[in-house]
Amino acid sequence: MRKWHLFLILFILAIVSLFVGNTNISVSEVLRFELTERQLQVIWVSRVPRLITILIAGASLSIAGLIMQKLSQNPFVSPTTAGTMESAKLGILIAILLFSSSGMLIKMSLAFIFSLAGTFIFMKILNHIRYKDAVFVPLVGLMFGGIISSIATFIAYKYDLIQNISSWLMGDFSMVMSGRYELMYISIPLMIVAYLYANQFAIAGMGEDFAKNLGLKYKQVINIGLAIVAMITACVILTVGMIPFLGLIVPNIVSIYRGDNLRDTLPYTALLGAIIILVCDILGRIVIAPAEIPISVTIGILGSTLFVWLLFKKASTT
Numbered sequence: 001m002r003k004w005h006l007f008l009i010l011f012i013l014a015i016v017s018l019f020v021g022n023t024n025i026s027v028s029e030v031l032r033f034e035l036t037e038r039q040l041q042v043i044w045v046s047r048v049p050r051l052i053t054i055l056i057a058g059a060s061l062s063i064a065g066l067i068m069q070k071l072s073q074n075p076f077v078s079p080t081t082a083g084t085m086e087s088a089k090l091g092i093l094i095a096i097l098l099f100s101s102s103g104m105l106i107k108m109s110l111a112f113i114f115s116l117a118g119t120f121i122f123m124k125i126l127n128h129i130r131y132k133d134a135v136f137v138p139l140v141g142l143m144f145g146g147i148i149s150s151i152a153t154f155i156a157y158k159y160d161l162i163q164n165i166s167s168w169l170m171g172d173f174s175m176v177m178s179g180r181y182e183l184m185y186i187s188i189p190l191m192i193v194a195y196l197y198a199n200q201f202a203i204a205g206m207g208e209d210f211a212k213n214l215g216l217k218y219k220q221v222i223n224i225g226l227a228i229v230a231m232i233t234a235c236v237i238l239t240v241g242m243i244p245f246l247g248l249i250v251p252n253i254v255s256i257y258r259g260d261n262l263r264d265t266l267p268y269t270a271l272l273g274a275i276i277i278l279v280c281d282i283l284g285r286i287v288i289a290p291a292e293i294p295i296s297v298t299i300g301i302l303g304s305t306l307f308v309w310l311l312f313k314k315a316s317t318t
Contacts, residue, residue, distance in 0.1 A: 065247020245303020
């Protein structure tokens with residue numbers, strides 16, 4: 001499938017997304033400019049910000065997963081299976097605990113610091129694992145993330161913050177509206193930087209010795225890649241909550257059809273990630289309308305199913 005095919009699908013789904021919701025807005029009303037003040041408010045305050053957030057979150061998380069898979073040399077490593085999301089959640093919890101009236105800047109800073117630290121720790125653990133099987137490594141990451149999540153849950157129970165932590169566990173686009181999503185724009189320049197560094201990430205993914213022999217500043221490139229992943233993860237969790245498995249399944253699907261050239265696959269990864277999360281969001285709004293299924297549930301079902309399929313596919317080829 002070519003890029004313009006994905007762009008066309010994404011465009012059609014984006015238009016559909018604007019007309020799905022509790023407030024009825026028809027295409028004919030838009031074309032005749034007969035929208036009421038309430039309908040206009042719903043579009044510009046709720047649905048357009050929601051659509052922008054969905055597109056950026058889907059594209060950026062997928063790219064973050066692609067970067068992690070290249071740097072770790074493992075197709076099943078992503079922010080979901082490396083403790084990155086759990087670390088960001090812990091950082092936000094610490095910000096609320098230490099700075100009760102903390103603003104978005106403090107939450108963002110601590111979420112980024114903890115997310116980056118957690119990812120670095122996972123990479124250090126990875127360096128000390130002798131048996132680097134494609135299946136074993138993400139299981140170690142899931143256990144590491146589980147430990148961090150347990151620490152966060154203990155702190156939340158101890159200081160009566162369990163409601164706060166529950167909201168991040170359940171990724172949800174329903175609360176996204178004007179004034180509460182602009183943080184996601186930070187991910188756009190990060191995706192551009194990821195594209196510019198694509199070839200260097202690919203070389204770094206071939207191993208430290210090989211990269212240094214080619215004159216690559218290996219540690220600097222690794223740090224840049226992990227910083228991009230940590231910042232994207234922090235932005236998504238602060239704005240939407242946890243969106244599992246997206247950064248894992250999308251790069252794997254793209255690599256099956258487009259190969260492993262990072263610079264070539266990166267645009268496809270971003271487009272497919274946005275398409276998948278947009279489809280899941282539309283389904284979540286339709287299935288039990290007028291109620292809504294959180295995006296973490298729909299993505300979780302799809303992502304975990306594809307994750308198991310990828311594991312069996314990998315096992316069958318080895």
